[in-house]
Amino acid sequence: MTLLVVGATGTLGRQIVRRGLDQGHAVTCLVRSLRKATFLREWGATLVQGDLCQPDTLGTALEGVTTLIDAATTRPTDSRSIKAVDWQGKLNLINASKAAGVEHYLFFSIMGSELYPHVPLMDIKNCTEQFLAESGLPYTILRPCGFFQGLIGQYAIPILENQAVWVMGEATAIAYMDTQDVARFAIAGVDRPDILGRTFDLAGPKSWSPEQIIALCERLSGQQAKITRMPIGLLRTARNITQFFEWGWNIADRLAFTEVISSGKALDASMDEVYAAFGLDSQETLTLEAYMQDYFNRILRKLKELDYEKNKQKKKSRKRSPFKSAP
Template sequence: MATNPLTVLVVGATGSIGRLVVAEAIARGHTVRALVRDRTKGAQSLPTDAELVTGDVTQAETLPDAVAGADAIVLTLGSFGTGSSSPKAVDYAGVRNVLTALTPSGSTRPRVVLMTSIGATTRSSSYGHLLEWKRRSERLVRASGLTYTIVRPGWFDMNEPDEHQPVFLQGDRRRSGGPADGTVARTDIARVLVAALTAPEAANRTFELVAEQGAAPSDLDPLFAALDQDPPGSLDAVHDEANMPLDDEPQQIRDDLEAVRAQTAA
């Protein structure tokens, strides 16, 4: 159980990872606020202990009430296609909209845990621009100045039954675009995301998460502590390849970074 229970907003709460995060956070003693677009669907798929708040990450005006008073925010967004569910609209702009919904200086500054993907720094990919939008969402979180942890999991639930020993990697060098990059169970991803909420050792760290043969440890803090922190003020993670120059980014992306900095400035 958490020694310092938090009020945790889970964004992407009805997704395959988000639902597990909600359950894990409740089991750890946190008060969980689940962002849902449809309260009926949310009530059917989420534990009754979760507080449901209605909002849509693609509609910024629906988010201020959801983020108000949250001690921490876990973002497990995943897009499904094009248009209103494109990587740009959900994986990227959804994160931007949540961050810019936060009340500026003087109020609660929530800790942020963002789930993206292994291979996020790959510039050529069979996923089109999906990974680039996820990487841009990471940059928004780092630019916010909030305490954060960014987790880049490998392929979901393609691990063997006895592979639950988490391995934290940095530098994002596994880029095959397939399960050879690493696999991990959804339940283990959720456990790491929730553990990062309260572990001082997880602060301002970005890492890839895969699993190897072995049981899940009872304490993840030593794994967090072994990681290098991201450089203060950097938009990219420590050890990441510098292959996405900010000067080459569209003006709107640069404007979004400045808007997030201004909104969350202390």
């Protein structure tokens, strides 16, 4: 079996590659920049250069591929639009996969994408799901709703650095998952033909509101958060302004996603049947408490080490001071 991972350098994609290699699969990665993907080659993956937005570059990467895992998406720092990558790019990839005879196309969407037709990324994900289902390709769709990793920059780091933590509107409770656990589902699905033609929501053990995450971070860090509440109306105004300018289209599309995370509609799902379908044990799924505990333990230990080294250097400087009078 030849496994191709698209979006392999991303937060989720790299975990899929790592998991696939650890499970003994031969993994090939479609990447735009070979230089930025060097670490994947060092892990043991094969790199093929290609670009979703340039369909003529996809054929070589798809030669002999039996299973494709599509975890690619635009990043906030990407110069290209959501429509260019997550819609036109995916159409290019799906069409090229069908022409190449790919036997299983595993696509990552977002939970609840059909509920937000006015949010560009959600609407595009939903339309891509429909296009894939009608393409004739054997497929599986996985729909996570959020990753633990994104909570570090949003909550943990601002609290540690005594910076403001932003909370918006009637915040949505979200059942986040660790990307390593999401990767477990992707790789487990590679060898399970019974999941073909099906869509699965992926949710963590518990849904968390921003206030609950903040309280957890405060307890584990021993520091109090500075909470700043952002009115959703202000973000809507900012979106309306930026979408009038070409340079602001990507920003406007990103701001639109705040409608999802401030809607008050929980993003969660029952997982009993999903674990059974993929042959996985729910007890092995990491909890947010355990993930954050490990993060803060490592960070606080490092801060103590840095403080110790700083104090040691200060003591050495005092001993060597040329301004001290001789006895």
